[in-house]
Every structure is written in structure tokens, then in C-alpha cells.
Amino acid sequence: MTLDDILASLFPDGHAVKNDNGVIFGSATLRSGARALVIGVADRMALGVDEAVRLSGYVLASLEHENGPILVLVDSDSQRMSKRDELLGLNEFLAHLAKSLIYADMHDRPTIGILYGHSAAGALLATGLATRVLVGLPAATPAVMDLPSMAKVTKLSMETLEEKAKSTPVFAPGLSNLTRMGAVHAIWHDTVSLGDQLDALLGSLPDAHDRRDYLGKERGGRLKAAEIAERVRGLAIQTQ
Numbered sequence: 001m002t003l004d005d006i007l008a009s010l011f012p013d014g015h016a017v018k019n020d021n022g023v024i025f026g027s028a029t030l031r032s033g034a035r036a037l038v039i040g041v042a043d044r045m046a047l048g049v050d051e052a053v054r055l056s057g058y059v060l061a062s063l064e065h066e067n068g069p070i071l072v073l074v075d076s077d078s079q080r081m082s083k084r085d086e087l088l089g090l091n092e093f094l095a096h097l098a099k100s101l102i103y104a105d106m107h108d109r110p111t112i113g114i115l116y117g118h119s120a121a122g123a124l125l126a127t128g129l130a131t132r133v134l135v136g137l138p139a140a141t142p143a144v145m146d147l148p149s150m151a152k153v154t155k156l157s158m159e160t161l162e163e164k165a166k167s168t169p170v171f172a173p174g175l176s177n178l179t180r181m182g183a184v185h186a187i188w189h190d191t192v193s194l195g196d197q198l199d200a201l202l203g204s205l206p207d208a209h210d211r212r213d214y215l216g217k218e219r220g221g222r223l224k225a226a227e228i229a230e231r232v233r234g235l236a237i238q239t240q
Contacts, residue, residue, distance in 0.1 A: 001137065001190055003042050006073070006116055009194040019043070023051055024073050025058050027066075031199040037062045040073030040114075040127065047123035048080030052093040055127075056100040062109070069110045069202065072101065074128045075117025094122050098130035105132050110205055112198075115140040115175075115184070132208060133185040135201065136175045142184075143173030169221040180221030182212040 001009070003024075007017055010028070017026035017038045022045030028036050039058050041047055059070060079090060105111040113128035115136040120143045128134040128142075136142070145153070147161050150171070154161070165172035169180040178184045188197045213229050216222030 046080035079122035182216030
């Protein structure tokens, strides 16, 4: 599905969403009649300082004058790995975007990520994974880190990582693996109305407390994360 197809299926009652050189922004009418802010990244654009500033600006500006959910559509490369962006402090700008989405979600603006294309690394962390729930369309191809990059970081051979990826989703890219880990809440069907699926999700959203570690445990993709998080939380409470 193209971005235009996705927008038409998501918002049959109309939308004013634009794609400006890879930056998605605008608003749309939901089935309930409410308005939603729509932002995101298109055309597999690398997410850099300038784009992060624009997207976080849309989120923060909407908090003053609007209500309703915030939808984040994602088809990106990784973060933009240019000298200029790194010198300007790209990590801080990506963190600012992520924190803007989390802040909005904590203040009655539920955030939903919709991964319809590619995304990886910092770009995925600052957009789709910074929302309350992330859903994926079947053609989506996410990767927190591809195997060649993982091999460089871990110093493990590609053969070792490929073997681990067969049984351990943490080592494997792809939509199904991120779903098993709990990072992707659900995979939507692209042959039926996305608007109906969005409406159903809005009616059953989990609370703002992040439960992805428990979801990963239930699905067999991350067996230790929930337990370790609980232990850390318990120790923190004891030391207060």
C-alpha cells in the first residue's frame, strides 16, 4: 500500500495530511468524529536533526489547542548519520522527539505508531517505539539493528548471529520478531479497512503504563525483561 492508500483507508471521513519531503504532518477525522494529529516519516527518509525538530514541534504545539490521539506513521531509514547531525547532537534531538510523544501520551493524548514501511535504529526508537502502542502493516520491515551492524558491535560472527536469530527474536530483524518481543502490539490486515482497525484499537487501548516487557514474556520473545524490571523497581522502592 502507498501512503495515499493508507491515509484513505485510515480516514474515510477525510484528512488534511501532507508529505513534505518525507515529513508527514496534518490532521484527520476519526470514525468517532474526533480529530487526530497525524505526523511521521515517509519515503524511507533518514531521521535527522531538522526532521526531529519539526515533528516534536507539531506534537508540542498541538497540546495547547487540540485534543484527541496522535498517530505516528513510519517509513524511514535509520537516523541520519551525517557529520553535521552528529555535531549538532542528533541523539539529543531524537530524545526530545521521543520525550515529546511520551509527554503527550501522559497528558491525555494517546499516541499510536503505525509502521507501514521500513525503520531502524534511532529513527524507530524515537518514533514508533516512543508511542503507547505500535502496530505494523504486513509489508513493514523494522530492524532495531541489522545483523552486520550487530556483528560489529558484539564482535560475534555473522554465522553465530544468524544461528541465534533462528531461535531468539532479540537477534533477528523483522515484524514478526518485534511482535514476539512485545514491541509491536499487533499486526493489522491491509486487505480490510484500516479505519475499522484503528477504531477498534482506540476503543481498547491499554493504559499508559508500558507493559511491552510483559507482552514479550507472554509471547515467548523476551523471557527475562519483565522479571528484571520488577526486581529493579522493587529495589528502587526499598531504597527510597
